[in-house]
Amino acid sequence: MRTTSNVKPDLFSFLKSFSRNLWLLFFGTITYAGILICIVERKDNEVLENRSILNQIVMSIWYSFGNVVGFGVDFEIATAAGRLLTASLYILGLILVASYTANLAADLTIAKSNNIISGIDDIKNGKIPSNRIGILANSAEEDYYLTQISNGVRNFYPLKTYDEIYRSLLEGIIDTSIPDNGILEYATNNIYCNLTLIGNDFDKSSYGIVMPQHWSYAQDLDMNILPLKEGGDLKNLRQKWFEMQLCPDSSGTSTDIGIEAASGLFLVFGVISILSLLLFAWKKRQNIKNCLCQLIYRKGSSAETKDSMNRRSSRTFEHSQNHQITLPDIV
Incomplete structure (x- = not known):
């Protein structure tokens, strides 16, 4: 786990x-x-x-x-x-x-x-009732449970296949199970998204x-x-x-x-x-x-003021031009 x-x-x-x-x-x-x-x-x-x-x-x-x-x-x-x-x-x-x-x-x-549990130690300490723990019958996990947890007492909930383990967990028949970590890792990551792995790896085995x-x-x-x-x-x-x-x-x-x-x-x-x-x-x-x-x-x-100023400046300009024209004649 x-x-x-x-x-x-x-x-x-x-x-x-x-x-x-x-x-x-x-x-x-x-x-x-x-x-x-x-x-x-x-x-x-x-x-x-x-x-x-x-x-x-x-x-x-x-x-x-x-x-x-x-x-x-x-x-x-x-x-x-x-x-x-x-x-x-x-x-x-x-x-x-x-x-x-x-x-x-x-x-x-x-x-x-x-x-509800944090690992295998909680199962050993009886935090979950034994009849709520699903174990695959005639498997290495069953041998581990009998030798390390129950001292040879078959008080677990027996299951026959991995599909039955997943179904029992989803339907609430059991609270936890101890299947093979490699198989369960693939199943919880890709198929059964409502299931999860908890605790540390234990009883490691090789393929x-x-x-x-x-x-x-x-x-x-x-x-x-x-x-x-x-x-x-x-x-x-x-x-x-x-x-x-x-x-x-x-x-x-x-x-x-x-x-x-x-x-x-x-x-x-x-x-x-x-x-x-x-x-x-x-x-x-x-x-x-x-x-x-x-x-x-x-x-x-x-606008009117501007137009008036333009007309006034125009008249001033014309007057100055006339003054410049008549000035040489007088001279």
């Missing part, structure tokens, strides 16, 4: 409930919402109107963050557009906080879960090649196998056929929530924020109209 890898505590494991991109999107959304609130509230909110632009933006971002995470803020919204934007922040915070809490609880539960007794080519076979072992070819063959892994690595599987899972939520927030801007523009339509009229008037006035 194989030793399970110990999970080291991570000081920042609480951040792994969300992916890095989702955290960046979250704080970017908070900043975006704060700027929008500053735009729609800075002229109508008594708390914001007498402050500097930087102070208004900081307070608006703090207001957005407070509404998302669910605690009180220092001022209240005064406009309809601000209330609509605040409602979208409530929706965003409600779903994000619930998702974060659920995912963090799941991660902590998985981190605390341990195997043998069956040949006739007093075979004339036995010495030649030994001489050819020896360079394969020394050159690492046998180790490579073992890694290729026994240690290959088609099952996904559960220890490296990411459980964080990505942008794809929350994209619909942020899309809804974006639509509501656009609606709040349109509502703000509708409420301020008269002011916007006056500003546009003043801008057009200023552009028209500047």
Whole structure:
């Protein structure tokens, strides 16, 4: 059996409930919402109107963050557009906080879960009932169990084939088994992904090649196998056929929530924020109209002033030309 890898505590494991991109999107959304609130509230909110632009933006971002995470803020919204934007922040915070809490609880539960045994010593110490231990009948594993664990008492759950071992484990008939490590290693890595190996290797044995007794080519076979072992070819063959892994690595599987899972939520927030801007523009339509009229008037006035200056400069130029022409006649 194989030793399970110990999970080291991570000081920042609480951040792994969300992916890095989702955290960046979250704080970017908070900043975006704060700027929008500053735009729609800075002229109508008594708390914001007498402050500097930087102070208004900081307070608006703090207001957005407070509404998302669910605690009180220092001022209240005064406009309809601000209330609509605040409602979208409530929706965003409600779903994000619930998702974060659920995912963090799941991660902590998985981190605390341990195997019922840690190796062969737990079986020897009786941590698992003997009738919950599956042993292949008439095998080397049975001899090991009788001599090293039960002192000759056949109190285990007898099994006939390896397929019966795997099926009994998956169906919960037995809790553990002691089959051959090489066969079980291949099966758990490539076929039965819900099964795993635990503990250290014990009672190691070697693979043998069956040949006739007093075979004339036995010495030649030994001489050819020896360079394969020394050159690492046998180790490579073992890694290729026994240690290959088609099952996904559960220890490296990411459980964080990505942008794809929350994209619909942020899309809804974006639509509501656009609606709040349109509502703000509708409420301020008269002011916007006056500003546009003043801008057009200023552009028209500047154009007329520029044209008048051009005509004046043209007249001055013509007068200077006439003066230069008449001056020689007088002389």
